[in-house]
Amino acid sequence: MIKTVIFDMDGVIVDTEPVHKYAYYQHFNELGIEVSEQLYASFTGNSTRNVFQRIKDTFNLNHDVEELILRKRHLFNEAFDTKPDLELIEGVHKLIKNLHENGMQLILASSASKSTINRVFTRFDLYQYFTHTVSGEDFPKSKPDPAIFLHAASLSVAPKEHCIVIEDSTNGVKAAKAADIYCIGYHSDNSKHQDLSLADYLIHDFEEIDFEKIKRLV
Structure with missing residues (x-):
């Protein structure tokens, strides 16, 4: 049993996916990269750390993964706290x-x-x-x-x-x-x-x- x-x-x-997606794409825009819907869909079920490791490798970013995580987390928290629905x-x-x-x-x-x-x-x-x-x-x-x-x-x-x-x-x-x-x-x-x-x-x-x-x- x-x-x-x-x-x-x-x-x-x-x-929370719409909030995550909003925060991710806001961050992608800041980074000047274009992430396709297909690539984004493949992130489902991954931790933020693993997502940004893949993003860093895919787009050859020089940013530190921890730095990317903190920025996305800030954008997410900001959106989460202001989303009443x-x-x-x-x-x-x-x-x-x-x-x-x-x-x-x-x-x-x-x-x-x-x-x-x-x-x-x-x-x-x-x-x-x-x-x-x-x-x-x-x-x-x-x-x-x-x-x-x-x-x-x-x-x-x-x-x-x-x-x-x-x-x-x-x-x-x-x-x-x-x-x-x-x-x-x-x-x-x-x-x-x-x-x-x-x-x-x-x-x-x-x-x-x-x-x-x-x-x-x-």
Whole structure:
């Protein structure tokens, strides 16, 4: 029986992607580089550090990666704090509460930075439901590398065979499967360019799952 649900954050709990995209492209304009939509889409599920390492290599930038990260983070925080319509993904708060109230352990494993996770969790009062939050900035490689999910599973109250991951990105699903963890793929308008075919179970709405359904998935 499933004991632990490991959530991704961007695109699963909250849609910060438009804010990230705004901040990235504002920064790209400052750097004088043109990043195609196709290249940008390939960044999904990657940490900011790995994105800028790729950007630096692709465009032969002389900037220090840490410098690039700090500037983008400033632009993101500025936009995040002034965007009043930022909301949780429809249905996810009800699911989180339902799982928590029934004793399911919840862990966050997100490629986002610790500061972004803290902003989201504080704004929407989510810390009360999760036993751990894991940030991709603590790992040298981003999803699809499985390290973040293997670490999250190591924090579970049960072996990883009793864990599931909820993901909405190609890289996230690949990472979950590389970690040999059952994966629910959340297919939404935000993930229409993502390949979730490797997911073990696919949903289009969080109303499709609850505690009773999830505990019997594996």
